[in-house]
Structures are given as C-alpha cells and as structure tokens.
Amino acid sequence: MLTKKQLFTRGMLDISPHMLSVIPFGIICGAIGVELGFHPYLVYAMSFIIFGGASQIVFLQLLSGGASSLVAVASVGIINSRHLLYGAVLSEYLEKLSFFKKLLISYIVVDQGFAESNKFFKKNRSEEFLHYHLIGTGCTMWVCWQIATLSGIVLGSFVPEELGLKFAIPLTFIAIVVQDLKKLDHVIVMITCGLSSLLFFDAPFKSYIIISPIIALFVAALLLRLKK
Amino acid sequence: MTLTAIIFAGILTYLTRMTMIALISRDMLGDKIKAVLEYVPSAVFPAIIFPGIFINDFGTFIEMNDPKIFGALVAVIVGYFSKNIIATISAGLVSYWFLIFVVFN
Numbered sequence: 493m494l495t496k497k498q499l500f501t502r503g504m505l506d507i508s509p510h511m512l513s514v515i516p517f518g519i520i521c522g523a524i525g526v527e528l529g530f531h532p533y534l535v536y537a538m539s540f541i542i543f544g545g546a547s548q549i550v551f552l553q554l555l556s557g558g559a560s561s562l563v564a565v566a567s568v569g570i571i572n573s574r575h576l577l578y579g580a581v582l583s584e585y586l587e588k589l590s591f592f593k594k595l596l597i598s599y600i601v602v603d604q605g606f607a608e609s610n611k612f613f614k615k616n617r618s619e620e621f622l623h624y625h626l627i628g629t630g631c632t633m634w635v636c637w638q639i640a641t642l643s644g645i646v647l648g649s650f651v652p653e654e655l656g657l658k659f660a661i662p663l664t665f666i667a668i669v670v671q672d673l674k675k676l677d678h679v680i681v682m683i684t685c686g687l688s689s690l691l692f693f694d695a696p697f698k699s700y701i702i703i704s705p706i707i708a709l710f711v712a713a714l715l716l717r718l719k720k
Numbered sequence: 721m722t723l724t725a726i727i728f729a730g731i732l733t734y735l736t737r738m739t740m741i742a743l744i745s746r747d748m749l750g751d752k753i754k755a756v757l758e759y760v761p762s763a764v765f766p767a768i769i770f771p772g773i774f775i776n777d778f779g780t781f782i783e784m785n786d787p788k789i790f791g792a793l794v795a796v797i798v799g800y801f802s803k804n805i806i807a808t809i810s811a812g813l814v815s816y817w818f819l820i821f822v823v824f825n
Contacts, residue, residue: 509805512809512810531722537723547729551729555722555725561721561722564729569733569736572733572737577764579739580749598738660809660812661772662768663808665765669769678759678762685763685764686767686770688767689771690774700771705763708766
C-alpha cells in the first residue's frame, strides 16, 4: 500500500513532463489576453475561475471579435463538456469519497491529469488512497498554469512567436495516446475522432471538440459488439 | 460585464467537471457503457491533436508539405518506441524547428 504522500508525489511526477508544453502554452494564453486588450486582472481571473487552457483563449477571442457574452460562455461550456467523459471514467475510482471531497477534487480535473491518473488507476486499482494521485496531477497542473499565465500577463509574449510553441499541445497529447496505437480497435477509434474533428471543425461554438468524441465512442461501441 | 461572463463560464466549466464525479454513481452506468468508456482517451484526444496539426491559426487546412505533419510523425515514432513524454514532445518540436529554421529557410 502506498501512502497518501507517495501517491501525491507519484501524481506530480507523472504529469510533470507535460509541463514542457503546458507552461509555454500558459504564457501564450496570458500574453494573448492582454494583447487583445483585456484588463490583466480579468485575464488572470480566467485562469483561476475557468482553469481551462484553450477555452480561455477562445473566450477572449470571441469577445474581442464582437461576439456576445452568451456566445462566449456557451462556447466555453461546449469546449469543456469533454470533462463529462473524464468524470464518467474517473467516477469508478472516486466512488468512496465523501460528496464534499468529490466537489473539491472536481475543480482540478484537467486533460493531462485525467490521462495520467487514469493510466495509474487502471494499474493500481487496489490502492486505498488512489485519489491522491489525481490530487497530485491536478495540483501540479493548477500551480503551473497559474504561474505560466501570470508570467504571460505580466511579461507579455516573451516566448518568440516564430518558435510555434502552440504545436507542443498536439505533441503532448500524442505522447498520451501513442502507446494505444498497438491496439487496432483504439487506432480505429482515434482515426474516427481525428477525421471527425477536421470534418466538423467549422461547426458552431467549437462543438467539434465534443461531436467527434461522441462519434468515436459510437464506433467504439460498434467495435465492442463485433468483438463478441 | 466581462467578469460576469467569466464567472458564468467558470460555473459552467466546473459543472462539466463535477457532474459525473459527484452526482452520478458508477452503478448507474451499465457494464456496456463502462466498456465503451475504456475508449475515452482514444476518443477525445485526437480531437485536440488533429486540428492542432492540420488546421492553421486562420482556421484553414495546411498544405500537405507542412512541417507540422513531419514533426507529428517524428513524435509518434519516437513516442511509440521511447515511451517517454519529454522525448516525444522534444522530438516533435526539434524536427519541426529543423524544418522551419534550417531546411525551409
């Protein structure tokens, strides 16, 4: 049995390589917000209140482009609706927690944290304090995101744009799914999702981000039926 | 005004995180749904990966000889064999930089 502290540390270690892409992206997010003409406090408030990478940029871009607040808020909700899927997967491992603890831990569920903690949970189902791994990944992400966006807000875009560091984001997610390329069913699901996301990229409110996972999960369900 | 919108966006985002964790118990999901949920990472992350590679900042498709495609392929190969996140990201970035700064320059 691992102690709470060991699990927390393990979570921190498991997510820390992703900071290679998260920190530059956070700096860019903070800098873009100020460049678009928003008050620095508001740009930072988003990192604290929304705490959701790409959705923060989209929100500011929509508002500065003249979209109504309603459209901007709806887009953030739709972009972040993928967390419903993460929650459905994680709920199995978090079932024993009190309602209050579930409410608290929900705030720190992010893409990379979900991905790494889910991998750890699958291999270590019997651990008693599993959720400390998720707290470790989530808190690391939270602290780095706050520092990165703040530095972008204060220092401006000191990361040269020519480096194209936004490209690190797809790379970080490639690192997450690449081992599943060994399984044909996963490859089919991934390609379905990827192609759908390109096909529906222009759908309103950035909804491709939830439409394509739904299509891909439908294909996964069909594959499961074929396997039997 | 903007702050109000940010707060609403924050509440909405929090609800997407909290709903399935706090309000749904796992027993409410059948075995079939649980089996499908195994595919969530493979079904969600390519929706971030593909547009990040194939669509540029202006929302249009990139050319087939775009350095990002090469960078992504290198990342996939290095990631597959190294099983190392830092190696995967660095390999993708470095090969991308090599193309834009050395080859296409």
